[in-house]
Amino acid sequence: MVSIHQKIFRDIETKIMSGDWQPGQRIPIEHELAAEYRCSRMTVNKALSALAERGMIVRRRKAGSFVATQQIDRTVMDIQDISTEAELAGYEHDYRMLMRRIERLDASDAALLREPVGAEILRLQCLHLVDGKPNAIERRIIMLDAVPLARDETFASVPPAKWLLEQVPWSKARHVIRAVSADAATARLLETERGEACLTLIRQTWQNGHTVTYVEITHPGDRFQFAGDFQPAEKEVPDHLARRSAT
Amino acid sequence: MVSIHQKIFRDIETKIMSGDWQPGQRIPIEHELAAEYRCSRMTVNKALSALAERGMIVRRRKAGSFVATQQIDRTVMDIQDISTEAELAGYEHDYRMLMRRIERLDASDAALLREPVGAEILRLQCLHLVDGKPNAIERRIIMLDAVPLARDETFASVPPAKWLLEQVPWSKARHVIRAVSADAATARLLETERGEACLTLIRQTWQNGHTVTYVEITHPGDRFQFAGDFQPAEKEVPDHLARRSAT
DNA sequence: TAGTGGTCTAGACCACGGG
DNA sequence: CCGTGGTCTAGACCACTAT
Numbered sequence: 316m317v318s319i320h321q322k323i324f325r326d327i328e329t330k331i332m333s334g335d336w337q338p339g340q341r342i343p344i345e346h347e348l349a350a351e352y353r354c355s356r357m358t359v360n361k362a363l364s365a366l367a368e369r370g371m372i373v374r375r376r377k378a379g380s381f382v383a384t385q386q387i388d389r390t391v392m393d394i395q396d397i398s399t400e401a402e403l404a405g406y407e408h409d410y411r412m413l414m415r416r417i418e419r420l421d422a423s424d425a426a427l428l429r430e431p432v433g434a435e436i437l438r439l440q441c442l443h444l445v446d447g448k449p450n451a452i453e454r455r456i457i458m459l460d461a462v463p464l465a466r467d468e469t470f471a472s473v474p475p476a477k478w479l480l481e482q483v484p485w486s487k488a489r490h491v492i493r494a495v496s497a498d499a500a501t502a503r504l505l506e507t508e509r510g511e512a513c514l515t516l517i518r519q520t521w522q523n524g525h526t527v528t529y530v531e532i533t534h535p536g537d538r539f540q541f542a543g544d545f546q547p548a549e550k551e552v553p554d555h556l557a558r559r560s561a562t
Numbered sequence: 563m564v565s566i567h568q569k570i571f572r573d574i575e576t577k578i579m580s581g582d583w584q585p586g587q588r589i590p591i592e593h594e595l596a597a598e599y600r601c602s603r604m605t606v607n608k609a610l611s612a613l614a615e616r617g618m619i620v621r622r623r624k625a626g627s628f629v630a631t632q633q634i635d636r637t638v639m640d641i642q643d644i645s646t647e648a649e650l651a652g653y654e655h656d657y658r659m660l661m662r663r664i665e666r667l668d669a670s671d672a673a674l675l676r677e678p679v680g681a682e683i684l685r686l687q688c689l690h691l692v693d694g695k696p697n698a699i700e701r702r703i704i705m706l707d708a709v710p711l712a713r714d715e716t717f718a719s720v721p722p723a724k725w726l727l728e729q730v731p732w733s734k735a736r737h738v739i740r741a742v743s744a745d746a747a748t749a750r751l752l753e754t755e756r757g758e759a760c761l762t763l764i765r766q767t768w769q770n771g772h773t774v775t776y777v778e779i780t781h782p783g784d785r786f787q788f789a790g791d792f793q794p795a796e797k798e799v800p801d802h803l804a805r806r807s808a809t
Numbered sequence: 810t811a812g813t814g815g816t817c818t819a820g821a822c823c824a825c826g827g828g
Numbered sequence: 829c830c831g832t833g834g835t836c837t838a839g840a841c842c843a844c845t846a847t
Contacts, residue, residue: 316843318816333770338728344832355818360833376825376833481585494741494761494783512759512783514741523580536741536759563824565835591813602837607814623814624845 319354323362331371331382338384342372398443398474406445410453410474413504414440417459417466424456428519428529435459437466439475442504449505450538455530462527476530483520483527491517492541495533505535512536566601570609578618578629585631589619653692657700657721660751661687664706664713671703675766675776682706684713686722689751696752697785702777709774723777730767730774738764739788742780752782759783 317325330336343351348359363380366372374380398408416438425432436456443451455475457465464482473481493515502509514534520527564572577583590598595606610627613619621627663685672679683703690698702722704712711729720728740762749756761781767774 320816334730346832355820356833357819357836358817360835361816363833374833375827377827377831379832483581490789492739492761492788494759494781494786496757496759496783510743510757512741512743514739514761534741536743539741541739542737567835593813602839603814604817604838605836607816608835610814621814622845623843624812624847626813 319352320358320361320365323348323352323354323359324365327362327366328371336382338382340382341379342382344379398477407447409444409447410441411444412439412441412470414438415470420456428456428458428526430458430526439470441470441475443474448538450534452501452504452533453530454533455528457528458526461522461525475528479520479528483522487521489519493517494536497533497535501533505533507535507537514539514541516541566599567605567608567612570595570599570601570606571612574609574613575618583629585629587629588626589629591626654694656691656694657688658691659686659688659717661685662717667703675703675705675773677705677773686717688717688722690721695785697781699748699751699780700777701780702775704775705773708769708772722775726767726775730769734768736766740764741783744780744782748780752780754782754784761786761788763788 327336327342336342345356345359345363348363349356352359363372363374367374367380370383372380373383398410418436418438420428420430420432420434420436422432424436425434435458437459439453439455439457441453441455442449443453453475457475457479459466462479462482465479468478470478495513495515497505497507497509497511497513499509501513502511505511505513513536516532516534517530518532519529574583574589583589592603592606592610595610596603599606610619610621614621614627617630619627620630665683665685667675667677667679667681667683669679671683672681682705684706686700686702686704688700688702689696690700700722704722704726706713709726709729712726715725717725742760742762744752744754744756744758744760746756748760749758752758752760754760760783763779763781764777765779766776
């Protein structure tokens, strides 16, 4: 059974997607829709609010609601912890800690993170393996002020990303995706050629305005990609474009 | 002025972000919150529904609402039309049409697009320049069945992406981001070195189950990146991680 | 079975902003 | 001004599910 506001949402969505209602076109006002669907205005409002939140319509007081002219072209990327991702895909994940060192933030990293020079940090480097093949290098900085428990954590059994997600309840985050050429060290670790195109995900996470962690995860370009659906609900995606991050 | 449901939303968001309410912890039921905020249950419900939609809480009938244990780690990437993006960033955008040809879908592309062999297509290739420097190569296939108007469009004054967005009201889309090494032709066009790491965005768009267009946009890795905020509402992002796609 | 969320109503007042 | 959306109320019934 679908609720009334869901039905209204889908009906209007369909009208827009099919081109029945053109961009810029004004759609019926709440009272009219309420009459059409024989429901209260609040129910209509719930559907229209959801449509507006998705960017499919634009709502203006006094003027009315309009089919969005500016086609929103954004995509939701699932950026999962590597171990979780590998598990979900049915692959075996393993990792090796290459470095674990307590340091103080130097000038260059301080500028990068926008945190004060000299702050105590835990610097980690580890190699992730999927089905026994190197899949990613993780270079991470954890701010010890923000996550004091990390000081005594060896990450021997739980990968840093997973551990942090469990420790730090919530955060703001910023993601950047870049393409870079593998330098000598990276190539050696990933068992690929020097100069090979790599996909790097940079993620900085904050809590209450303070950096929790900063991480660069570098994947070999020939074995990794990011994929995102425009509509999270969409399931009927062709296999050939399906996520293949763990191949 | 912030509305009551906004205040409730923010209060709970803060409690979760600060760690005051731990993951898995049960939060007050709707009636209790309604009493606390001296508002109706519907108002509380609106706030909690929004929190649930963002994945910050999980709601279960009879059991109650709980702080989400599985930290969602997804990001919203704005994937804009290059010309629009450049304009927004205050850069000058130009493009050159390198190829425009009506063909029939060959076996390899048909498999890639999951469309029938022999379907009529418009194949485009163009070079995008930002501030006079090559910024991207766009290789595009437009299905003429889905967009018959494209047959007579020269794209002399409007870039294909922009034109299509105006023509095709809405669609499902699939995005893939890859790192690839520049081949000879790509390197020449982008005025970079052969083998240089490039960031490729692949986008396939559907309408009513039929492919509208398939495009590969390849950017030089040293001049481009994708960036996304975890929270779309978040504005206080450090400059050094800000979008620099048009630099 | 009883507690909780999901949905809905038939009003209401107000803020905004186009005419 | 006054039409439209934004918000809110004080109930109500129902579906689900933990106990």
